Each structure stands twice: as C-alpha cells, then as structure tokens.
Amino acid sequence: MDLSKAPNPRKLQLCRTYFLTGFAFLPFVWAINVCWFFAEAFRKPTYPEQSQIKRYVIYSAIGTLFWTIALITWIVIFQTNRAAWGATADYISFIIPLGSA
C-alpha cells in the first residue's frame, strides 16, 4: 500500500491497528509499524492525526526493543546451556541438531 496516497485518518487507523495487533505476541508487527510510520510521525509537516501516530510509533518501538532484548537473552541462555539441560532442552526444542550433544 502506498502510504502517500492514503488520507490522514486512514493512516492513523492503520497505525493503531498495527500497534494493537502487536500485543498478540507479534513483535514483528510492531517493528514493521515503526519502520512504516517513522517518516509519517517524525519527518512530515504536522497534521492533526500526527501526534497520535507519533505516540503509537514510539510505543511500538519500545515494545520491539523489549522483545529484542528478551529474545536475545533467552537465545543466548538456551544456546549456551542446551547441552547441559539434557532432556528438558530436548523437550522444548523443535529441531534437534544431528550428531552433537
């Protein structure tokens, strides 16, 4: 969708929908929201809906950051301890590597 052709209320509605969708454990939707509406929120000349869009973009960015940190932490913990955890690690794995612990 070409954002430049959408009217301002439609942009706000889109941004809000994306923000709310992200709560369904979908941090990537927040990340897309940030990328997509960043220019609308901070670069475009002001228009009435912009302040709300700005808020949603900032919140989405915070959510994305939180998820990124949480995921990286978990991945590092899991990957470094997977072999040591033994059976537990196997039960929470979807793909088990071949030929190694």
Added chain:
Amino acid sequence: MAQEVKSAAIWLLLLLQSSAIVISERTRDKIYQPIIGASCFRRLNGTHQTGCSSTYSGSVGVLHLINVEADLEFLLSSPPSPPYAPLIPPHLFTRTNLLRLKEAGPRIISVVLLINRPKKMNQFSHELNCPNQYSGLKLDNRTETVTCDVTNVGNTWNPWGTGLLHEDFPFPIYYIADAEEIDKLESCFEKFNNFDYASHALRSLCAVEVKSFMSAAVNSEVCMRRTNFINNLGGSKYCDPLEGRNVYATLYPRNSPENLEANAARRVNANEKFIIVSCRLDTTSMFDGLGLGAMDSLLSLATLTHVAHMLRLLLPTQSTLPDPKRNVLFVAFNGESYDYIGSQRFVYDIEHLAFPTRSTHSTPISFENIEFMLDIGTLDDIRNIKLHTLTATPLAQQLLQKLNQYAKSPRYGFNVNIESNVGYQIPPTSAQSFLRRETKFPALILNAVPGNKYYHSVYDDLDNVAFIYGNTSEDYTILADINDKKYFDADSLQMKVRNVSSIVAMALYETLTGKQYQGNEVASSILADEFFYCYLQSSDCPLFKASSYPNSPAGLPLPPMRYISVLGGSQESSGWTYRLLGFLLSHPEPNVPKENCSQLPLFYFAGLNGTGECRRTTQNFTSALSPAFLIEDYDWRSGQYSTWTESTWSQFSARIFLRPSNVHEITTLSIGIVVFIISFCLIYIISSRWEVLFEDVPASNAALPPPTAC
C-alpha cells in the same frame, strides 16, 4: 544441387559431432575419483559414544603416506598445510599413534585412512584387553567384571587388545582393502604431495574427502530419547538398538500338547531336563560390513554344529535313554560382542517364562529345567583347552574326566589334554550372563588359552585360521571313520574342529546314555571343510544350498555378515545358521509328500543332492534385543543390561581430488568479490544513463495509456 550438397554436409557434421567428437564427461567426474573402502561408524552405550564421524558435509584432508613413525612426527609437529589425512598401514595403527592423532584435533588431522598393507603387522585387535569389561559377572556392586584383571594385561582374555573399538574419534577412519585403490591413493600422493614440503601451502595438493556423518551423539539414552520424541515431526531416527536373533535347536523334538491353547497360562514341565550347549554367533570389527571373526567365534560355532550333528546321528531315540525326559538344547547367542545381548535376553526370557515364545506352542523352559550348561568359548589353540567353572563341583569333575578320557584315548589319537580351571578367572562368554543371575548356576566353559592376535578385527579371516578349502565333494552328512585321514593334514583347521567336536560329543553321549562311547565314528572333517567355506568364503556353497528349500536363490558369493547389526539389517548369519542347524539336527520324514511338508516343524530341504527331502526340524529363533530396551524407564547407567545402539547415517563415501592451495582459494574469492562490486557499479551507471542506450524507448515507469472504456 548446391543446396542439397550443403544440407548433406551439415548433416554429416552433426553426425560426426554426436558420435565421435563429443565427449560428454561431467565436470564432477573429472575433478573427483571415488575410493572404495569401509568406514568406521558410531556406536553408543549407556554412558559414552564410540567410533567415528565425519563433519556434516564431509571431512577433507591432504594425503600423507606414513611409512615410519617419523612421518607421523612431521604431521603432528609442523604440518605445512593442515588438515592432513594420514595413510596408515596396520602395523602403525596402534593405540599410542591413534590417540596422538586424536589429541592433535580435527584442525590438524581430519581423516585417517587405514591401508591394507599387513606385511609388518604382528598383531591387530581393537577390542579391549577385557572384552565385555563392564558386563559379565560382577561382585559387590563393582562396575567392572571380576572375571578379568585389567591391571595385569598379560593375564587378560585379549592381551593384544588396543581398545580402539571403544574410543571416540573426532575424525572419520576409512579402511581401504583393495590394492588397486591403495595404489590410486599412493600415486596421487607421490605425484602431487611427496616433494618440497615447504611449499605445500602454496600449491595444489592431492586430498581425500570422506563422508560418514553420524546422526546420534552423547549416549544411548540421549539418542533413544530423541528418536522416540513425540515432537520429532521430521520422524528422523538418531540411533537403533543393536538387535538380532539367537538361533536354537533341540536334539530331540519337544512334545508339548499341554501348551497348544493360545490364551491359557503357560506351565513349566518340571520333568523336562535340558543340557544347554551354547556358543557365540556374532563377531565385530571397527569397519562396516567387514570382519569374519574366523578364530574369535566361528571356530566355536563350527564346534557346536559338529557336536549337534554327531549327537543327532549317534544317539538312539529319546525314549530309550536312561532318562527319557532329557534333551539337549543348542543355542548360538547373537550380539555377545556387545555386552552379551543375546544371552542377557535369553536369561531375561527364561526368568519371565517367555522362552520359547508363545507362538511356538511349546512348553516354557525355566531354570529348574536346566541340568547344566556347556558353553563353548574361543578355541584359539586346541592343544591348550581349559574347562572353566566358578566353583569345584562333582558335575564339573565328572565331565572333565569324561572329556579327558576321550581326548587322551590312544584309540582315537586326539592327543588333547583338557585342564580344569576353577575360580573367578572366567572367559568372556555367554555363560557369564547366567552366572551373573545366580553364581551357583551349573555353567561349564570350554575355552582355550587366548592366542588370537587379531581378535575382533578385519584380519581375523581365513588366513588367521589357516583355512584351505578342500572341496572334496564327499558326503558331509555322515560321520567319518576315525582312521579316515586322507583329505586333510593332522593340524589342519578341519581336523582340529573334528577332534574337539568329537571329544565334546562323545562326552555328552556318555552323559546322556550312561554308556561309554565305543564306536569308531567321529565328527566329519568334510562337514568342517564345507562349513568354513560357507562362513569364510562364499554363501553360495554346497552346505547352505543343501539346507535351503530346493532351487531357492543361491546366497551371495560373499561370506555372510556376522555382526549383529540392527533391526532391518541383513541378519544373514542367523538365517543361515538357523537353516543349517535345522538341516543337520532334523530327522528325515520319507513318507511325507512335498505338498504336506510346508508347515514347521516339517521343512522341505534341498538336501545333499539337491533333490529335496522332507524333514522334521527342531530349530527356531529368539529375539536378541537387550532387555534394556524393553523395560520402561530403564536406568541407562545402571550397567545391568547391554545398552548398545548404532547411530544412523545417510552415506559412506570417499573420493580424492586436487585441493587448491590457500593462496589459490583466497585469490578466487577476491576476484569474485571484485567482479561482484564492479557489476553493481556498472548496473548503476547503465541505469542512471539509460537515455544514452535506449533513446526512443519510453521509461518503464511512464504511465501506461489508460484502457479504452467500452
């Protein structure tokens, strides 16, 4: 006219092109040359992984021929262009050398090739000094068996053992038996590698790539858990338990009218008495599909077969014996090389009244039914055999006296002396599984003083037992006269087996009938000749043919594989042994026509002449899968039962090629990157100056004319 000539010329040219001039060889085939050999693979037990594995995409190493130990020093101290793949002859394939290569790590040594040049080899055994060290008879909750002392190597059951079969290697080991393949490797090494070592890093070198990636890791517990894991959507198998079949047969057919009902509880018949005569069916080696185990286990299987055959021909009907409820049970246990899989399962089955299986419609056998067990261990040197027992018993005394009476008898001239050995120094044979359950179990073990320098290795072959096929074309189904020595030398393998088997069979004859054996007939050395030909040279042999259905497809012209393998493996040796014991122990039923001879126990054999004959058989299989895989929540570290599994793999392959030098590789990569960047710049320039090239063409992003409204 000119037109026609022209077209004819074109056709001719095309024809020539397609037939003679065009050489369609794939680039891949020009680069690589396959090497045929056998690979080492990974096995796992309750606590460890053993064997070898390549990296996922195949391990690559530069060929380096090792002639003396100093060549190895060169690779380990200052390798100019690692990783290397040493080509090692068997006499340098020692524990010390292999552990040094392992220590150097896969960055220095990535592949090891064992080449079949046994000239300087004096010994070669990869088994432990104490085979089955962690199973067998144990005392006071110790993890190691009490029957073998590792600290006193000279007194162990395999003093020449290196234990390499139980090591874990970070590189693949590939065995190349064929002389042509070895020459291929050597000439490639000489041509490209074996000069000016200093410049190795700067030039192309002959290298080998070995693919033998193993899926399983850590231990049996981990890989079985992963294999059985419910989330395992891919359905990938990591490992399989070692699994095979024990073969058993009784001397007399058993009558079990009380157990014909399928659902009724099974009752033991307390009157039945069995003498178990047993041996080992399997062998093993480090490399897939190789290892005949000629001396380490085939000799005992041959002896068991001959004893069975001789007793079957000598003994009168069961009802005329002093004790008409007595019978002899011959069992060949499978998987004994891997912590007594077969005998552990056999004992477990007897404990659970599950032997023979319900489907045989026969009465189960309990330990109370077993009178004693005579286990035939390794017979490396038949002049030096001992009868091992845990404690001195009158039973052992009597049997030894009977054995020696025939062994020393001038009448038969066997000239064998069997000594008694009482105590915990017991050889690693199946009887240990029985003794482990109950040390009072009447187990007697015939075992020679260890003399096999190639125990559990690829070199335990027909040369190791000095077997030469006599191919006499004589009748092997009858017993021979004691004075019949025309075909084989006194110290030939055939005569050795004839002598030992005759002694054992005569002693058992006396035990069963209560009378001394007075006959002139002894076991047939011709049967021994045929037996070894089948098991050591070719399954397409007269003896196997006679014991199959008439005109059934012949066996492969290769000896049957005797490694236990896994479920779905070839199970060749158990199948052949089953038919062979069936044939040799059965009674002819000349009045049953072929049509009515299709249901066991009746079986239609091709027979000696291949004409076909109906016989009443007594043989059957039992499962040789360790109880560890049957018991729910089995403690894998308990050491109670065998836990051996074999990793799965997708392929074994090896090929040689010219590996470019590092400099060459870096140059190629750099040129590639440069071309990549230049192409980007070029496209950018062309794109930004498109008008120069395409003057009249409208821009692609120009609005298209609107569709015509209808």
